[in-house]
Amino acid sequence: MRNKTYLLLSFVLVHWGCQETPSILIDKNLKEVATFPIGLAVQANYLTNLRYSKTVLEEFNSLTAEREMKQNVLMPEPNTYNWIYADSIIAFAERHQMRVHGHTLLWHSSIPYWLDLFQGTDAEFETLIKTYIQTVVSRYAGKITSWDVVNEAFEDEGGELRNSLFQRRIGDDYVAKCFQWAREADPDVLLFYNDYGLVWNKSKCEAVIKMLDDFENNNIPIDGIGLQMHISDNYPRNSDIEKAVDLFVERGLKIHFSELDVRVNPNGTATELTQKLAEQQFRKVKAITEIYNTIPTAQKSGITLWGLRDNESWVLAHWGNLDWALFFDEKYERKLAHQGFLQAF
Numbered sequence: 001m002r003n004k005t006y007l008l009l010s011f012v013l014v015h016w017g018c019q020e021t022p023s024i025l026i027d028k029n030l031k032e033v034a035t036f037p038i039g040l041a042v043q044a045n046y047l048t049n050l051r052y053s054k055t056v057l058e059e060f061n062s063l064t065a066e067r068e069m070k071q072n073v074l075m076p077e078p079n080t081y082n083w084i085y086a087d088s089i090i091a092f093a094e095r096h097q098m099r100v101h102g103h104t105l106l107w108h109s110s111i112p113y114w115l116d117l118f119q120g121t122d123a124e125f126e127t128l129i130k131t132y133i134q135t136v137v138s139r140y141a142g143k144i145t146s147w148d149v150v151n152e153a154f155e156d157e158g159g160e161l162r163n164s165l166f167q168r169r170i171g172d173d174y175v176a177k178c179f180q181w182a183r184e185a186d187p188d189v190l191l192f193y194n195d196y197g198l199v200w201n202k203s204k205c206e207a208v209i210k211m212l213d214d215f216e217n218n219n220i221p222i223d224g225i226g227l228q229m230h231i232s233d234n235y236p237r238n239s240d241i242e243k244a245v246d247l248f249v250e251r252g253l254k255i256h257f258s259e260l261d262v263r264v265n266p267n268g269t270a271t272e273l274t275q276k277l278a279e280q281q282f283r284k285v286k287a288i289t290e291i292y293n294t295i296p297t298a299q300k301s302g303i304t305l306w307g308l309r310d311n312e313s314w315v316l317a318h319w320g321n322l323d324w325a326l327f328f329d330e331k332y333e334r335k336l337a338h339q340g341f342l343q344a345f
């Protein structure tokens, strides 16, 4: 009975009065208030749009290629590199003194078609991957501050290494080898392991921690961890995000909230971004930025938004329903989510 009264009381407090009502209090750009790099995933062709690039320059100080530095784009045919798109993003960043975080040297979802069909021996495959990684890292040495070396190497269930082409051809130590190859190619670039689900998937998180232990025991270089942060307004819980962040902070790694978007329509029932949904998104963005703010300064490598405008977000095609996961609407207007970030400082 006491429990029920308590629940009722907290429900009343939260819904009538004691929960902060978001409003636009601060008229600033993200980069004006952020005490760490604030990044955006861009596509090269978007940057040629003046309205788009103006917003990017006003709000952000770090860039990541949403697609253009993935292996299927950089090496579309055997022995053939296509640098055009990646170079244009680097050139834009250089012109405007922006940081570049590289994404991603290896990912099971961006394997070029011809590599899947590769007929050579395992040793030849390994040499090809080593050469690929070292060619890309060397080309952008001094221009790219940090690289996601391997993306999403673990299965969702059971804490196993993902059964990928790289794992099958090179073996279970392929992740460690990739970090060593990247380090050989550039002694200064920061090396990150990037994945999703590390906050809510216990077996995956444990597998990554075990990998970090192995790296430490075998002197494999790694500087940071990217927590992808494709989240929803109601999931995962803030307390779980805090716990995961603490785990990686304790290990002395740099922490990147690497691919932030906050879905508000995960079950597909909404047909528009209502005030209520926008407010829920505000609260989630504010909460996770507050969590990020607790990380020691030297371990903050930044927060990267996975897209600028709601209508450009990958979540639309990926999940197949309407959503408004980003900080800007289709008209480049700032949303309450943008304000949520500002109010965390």
Ligand code: XIL
Residues within 6 Å of the ligand: 066, 067, 151, 228, 259, 314
């Ligand atoms: C996505 C891009 O947003 C899409 O445009 C592309 O077609 C596929 O990749 N996790 C990652 C990112 O690490 O590279 C993915 O980006 C989104 C999920």
